[in-house]
Amino acid sequence: MPRIEDLIGKKPKKTVVTEDKIEMGGAFTCQTCSKVVSEAEYNRSEYFITWTCPDGHISKVQMG
Numbered sequence: 001m002p003r004i005e006d007l008i009g010k011k012p013k014k015t016v017v018t019e020d021k022i023e024m025g026g027a028f029t030c031q032t033c034s035k036v037v038s039e040a041e042y043n044r045s046e047y048f049i050t051w052t053c054p055d056g057h058i059s060k061v062q063m064g
């Protein structure tokens, strides 16, 4: 007789994306073209900040 776990399978692990990221205001200089961006995103779980300049360059700084 099959167990209930075999019928329903394992529950998929929840992935939380938004709660780990915080929007930050400030002055962040593009690492490629030196344009200043006023918004960045802080990733709390992996301790880095990323921001994207108007030209589409992505800058990243490790915090921890």
Ligand SMILES: [Zn+2]
Pocket (backbone or CB within 6 Å): 030, 031, 032, 033, 034, 035, 053, 054, 055, 056, 057
């Ligand atoms: Zn740039």
